[in-house]
Amino acid sequence: xxxxxxxxxxxVLVVVGAxxxxxxxxxxxxxxxxxxxxxxxxxxFPERWLTGNYTDILGSGAFWRLxxxxxxxxxxxxxxxxxxxxxxxFSFARFAxxxxxxxxxxFTMGLMFPFAxxxxxxxxxxxxxxxxxxxxxxxxxxxxxxxxxxIIILRAFFRQIPGELEEAATLxxxxxxxxxxxxxxxxxxxxxxxxxxxxxxxxxxxxxxxLLVFTDSKWWTLPLGVAQFQGEYSAQYARVFAYxxxxxxxxxxxxxxxxxxxxxxxxxxxxxx
Amino acid sequence: MTSTFLPDQRKGPDVALPPPAAASARGRxxxxxxxWLTAVGFQVPALVLFxxxxxxxxxxxxxxAFFRWGGFxxxxxxxxxxxxxxxxxxxxxxxxxxRCLLLVVLSLALQLPFALAMAVALNQKLRGRAVxxxxxxxxxxxxxxxxxxxxxxxxxxxxxLADHVLGAIGLDTLGGEWFADPSWxxxxxxxVMTWKYFGFHMMLYLAGLQSIPAELTEAALIDGANPWxxxxxxxxPLLAPTLRISVxxxxxxxxxxxxxxxxxxxxxxxxxxxTMAVTMFQYGFKRxxxxxxxxxxxxxxxxxxxxxxxxxxxxLRRDLEGATTTMRGDGT
Numbered sequence: 001x002x003x004x005x006x007x008x009x010x011x012v013l014v015v016v017g018a019x020x021x022x023x024x025x026x027x028x029x030x031x032x033x034x035x036x037x038x039x040x041x042x043x044x045f046p047e048r049w050l051t052g053n054y055t056d057i058l059g060s061g062a063f064w065r066l067x068x069x070x071x072x073x074x075x076x077x078x079x080x081x082x083x084x085x086x087x088x089x090f091s092f093a094r095f096a097x098x099x100x101x102x103x104x105x106x107f108t109m110g111l112m113f114p115f116a117x118x119x120x121x122x123x124x125x126x127x128x129x130x131x132x133x134x135x136x137x138x139x140x141x142x143x144x145x146x147x148x149x150x151i152i153i154l155r156a157f158f159r160q161i162p163g164e165l166e167e168a169a170t171l172x173x174x175x176x177x178x179x180x181x182x183x184x185x186x187x188x189x190x191x192x193x194x195x196x197x198x199x200x201x202x203x204x205x206x207x208x209x210x211l212l213v214f215t216d217s218k219w220w221t222l223p224l225g226v227a228q229f230q231g232e233y234s235a236q237y238a239r240v241f242a243y244x245x246x247x248x249x250x251x252x253x254x255x256x257x258x259x260x261x262x263x264x265x266x267x268x269x270x271x272x273x
Numbered sequence: 274m275t276s277t278f279l280p281d282q283r284k285g286p287d288v289a290l291p292p293p294a295a296a297s298a299r300g301r302x303x304x305x306x307x308x309w310l311t312a313v314g315f316q317v318p319a320l321v322l323f324x325x326x327x328x329x330x331x332x333x334x335x336x337x338a339f340f341r342w343g344g345f346x347x348x349x350x351x352x353x354x355x356x357x358x359x360x361x362x363x364x365x366x367x368x369x370x371x372r373c374l375l376l377v378v379l380s381l382a383l384q385l386p387f388a389l390a391m392a393v394a395l396n397q398k399l400r401g402r403a404v405x406x407x408x409x410x411x412x413x414x415x416x417x418x419x420x421x422x423x424x425x426x427x428x429x430x431x432x433x434l435a436d437h438v439l440g441a442i443g444l445d446t447l448g449g450e451w452f453a454d455p456s457w458x459x460x461x462x463x464x465v466m467t468w469k470y471f472g473f474h475m476m477l478y479l480a481g482l483q484s485i486p487a488e489l490t491e492a493a494l495i496d497g498a499n500p501w502x503x504x505x506x507x508x509x510p511l512l513a514p515t516l517r518i519s520v521x522x523x524x525x526x527x528x529x530x531x532x533x534x535x536x537x538x539x540x541x542x543x544x545x546x547x548t549m550a551v552t553m554f555q556y557g558f559k560r561x562x563x564x565x566x567x568x569x570x571x572x573x574x575x576x577x578x579x580x581x582x583x584x585x586x587x588x589l590r591r592d593l594e595g596a597t598t599t600m601r602g603d604g605t
Contacts, residue, residue, distance in 0.1 A: 009394055013405055016391065020408050020468070023427055026434050042437035084318045091315035098309060103316060110327055112581035114529035116550040117573045120557040120566050121330035121337070124344065144326035147319055176311050205416035207532040208550075212558070223418035227536050230422045237426060247419055255414040259407065262414070266473065267480030 024248070031242030038237050053242035063246065065218075066225040070250075073138055073210075073221060074203040078196050081143040085150035085195070086188075090180045092151070093158035094166065104155075110148035116208060118145075123212045137213040138221075142203050150195045153265065157191035158184060194265035197258045204251060222247050331574060337567040344563035356568035366569065369549045372459060376527040379463050385519060388471040392478035393504065406479070410472035417469070421536030424465045428452055452538050455545040462546055465533060470526070474519045481515030482508070517588050521581075528576055549573050 030038055031053050032046040041047065057063050091097075092104055122141055131137035161184060169179040185192070207223040214220055220228070229243050255262065338356055340348035360366050391409060395402045412420065427434045428451035435451065451461045485508060493503045509516075531550035534540060540547030540555070547555075549569060557566030 006399070009399075013394065013399075013401075017405055017408055020412065020472075023423055023434070023468070026427065027423055039432050042432075042434055043441075084322060087315045088319035091312045095308065095312035095315075097312040100312070103320075107319070107323065109581075110323065112525065112577055113327070113331070113574065114525055114577065116529040116531050116553070117570055117577060118327060118330050118334070119550075120553060120563070120570050121334040122326065123558075124333070124337075124563070125326070125330050140322065141326045144322040147323050147327075151319065180315075201414055205414075205418075207416060207418045207536070211535075223416040223532075226416075226422050227418050230425070237429075237432070240422065240426065244419055244423055248415055251414050251416065251419075252411065255411060263410070263476050263480075266476060 027241045027245050027248075030238055031245050033238050035236050035238045050238075053239050054246065056239075057243055057246055062225070063243075066220055066222045067250065069135070069219055070204055070221040073135055073142075074200045076135070076139045077142040077146070077203040078199040080139065081146040081150055081199050082192060082196055084143065085147055085154055086185065086192070087180075088147075089151050089154035089158050090184060092155045094184075104151075107148050107151050110145070111152070115141075115145050119208055119212060122209075126213060132213055133216045133219060134213075135219055138206070138209050138219075141209060142206060146199050146202060150199065153195050154188070154191055157188055161187055194261045197261040198265045200254070200258075201251070201262065204254075222250075331570075334567040334570045334574075337564055338571045340564045341562075342564035342567075343561045344557070348564060350564075352564070356565050357572070359565070360568050360572060365544050365547060366549070366552055368544060369547055369552050372546070372548060373527055373530075375459060376463065376466070376530065377524050380466075380523045380527060381520060384463075384467045384471050385474055385516075385523060387467070388474035388519075389478050389516075391471070392475045392482060393508070395475070396479060396482045406476070410476050412469045413473045413476075415469070417532030418536050420465065420469050421533045424468075425452060425537045428461055452546070453542055455542050458538060458542065458546040462534065462537070465537070466530075469533075470523075474523070477515055477519050478512065481512045485511045517584075521584055524580060525577065528573060528580075 026043060029043075029046060032049045032051065033041070034050060037047060088107070092100060126132055126137045126141070129137075131140070165183060166179055169183050174182065204221075205223060206221070207227075210219075210221045210224050214224065217228075226244060226247050230240050233239050233243075337348050339351060339353060341350040341352050341355075342348035395406055395409075399405075430436065430450045430453055433451070436449070449457060452458050489507055489511070490503050493507045498506065529550055530548045531554065534546055534548050534551050535554070538546045540551040550573070553566045553569040553573070556562045556569065
């Protein structure tokens, strides 16, 4: 009875699921075809499974270089934004001081201003600092724009830690920084995991900033590489599909490992924002 | 003795610095100053990053918007508000505003209700719901650049998957130029945006739905409320804070839309999918009219600011207390 009533619902979910999955599956299958076959046989299985498209890309150094750059920039951004935000959030959550609310409001206002708004002046600043074609030119602004969300989430978490712990640490002769470093941070590991995952995903997917900063392909990240590859091989559909699939794999793999932190972080961020 | 910081910080916002008058108060005043210096010291790295790379650039754009400037040297050719008056005469920019509004309306009227429906569907016990959730949310972790390239190929005229599918089910008349057709490009773009983002909003709603105590809907059930009444009168009001945040994020997202458009159409055909950020990019980085592009940045900033303040004033106010002072659940 119950299943019968749910039947239309299941049908809808299957259709929506198909719409979500088919583009991805189509890309995977197309990567195994030749471009010729692709125009004849759009959505069937490949007549012959050609692995050349994939292996050619994996065999070239360029793809791995993009992957390395993306990883380096994501890790550096994450370490920087989480470290700096943790210090600030500690101060916001555990100190009472003149100007605290003003400062906090300043940071939360950053949440309202998307990166695209500041892109142009930021570019001019980076150029005058000589940070173009330098990974720091992407890492530092990414960290700066990640501060509001990270501070909001960490501050809320730090506030939950009972004041008694702090008193005990102080009585034991622990300095403010000692309490932060030896007590607060270890306790905040889940929150730190959440904000780190958010920072990694944001950095990994960033397109506009690297597009502005890196004119030299030496430092290109994956999103730039994908857009460039399509321009270069626009006639070779199958090859571009293979490239797309390979570029998706790291993000989807990361998602499958860090799903809990990611979803939890978005929910936390959104209900706090 | 090293208690340079106050143990309980949950009380009042600011501690007034005492007047350095009585000798007995001197020690306390010094301790407070030390406390203040320690607290602010922890803020310094974040402040340097934030002021240097977020606030100062914005202020500079506000300054540069009043000059005719190619972007090299310091701006010197002051032209008053000319950039702004030109902007509001520029059919492309006015079109940007119109398209932004269009995307906001489409998102609020179609994408978010759809996300809500999916969230409600997947909030009940259902075979395979974990798989559906994961699947619907997955596109959110893909970069806009990858999504854009993927769909520019799927919607390629004639050869793309979309036209093949429509042909196969006998609807070839519906197939067409997609992104290359001025009258269809925004609709196609909106389809891609929905594919990419509805799962994100669904996840927010799911988090909100799960925080609604089951007793409330059960009580309504016992009182004889039908499913629609339970949704309309119990669930929806309790979900309001989440809905408001989701609407806010959706609008801000529409204002700053760049990556997808840049990768798929670069604003074409003939400006029919251009957004404010794309126009800004064109003037600032392709035509070197940096003063003019700065004016676009300033207007985008102004729209965000007005929207954010108005939203906070009229819509978000009730949520703000809870939003910024408590942490419901541990988020993980």
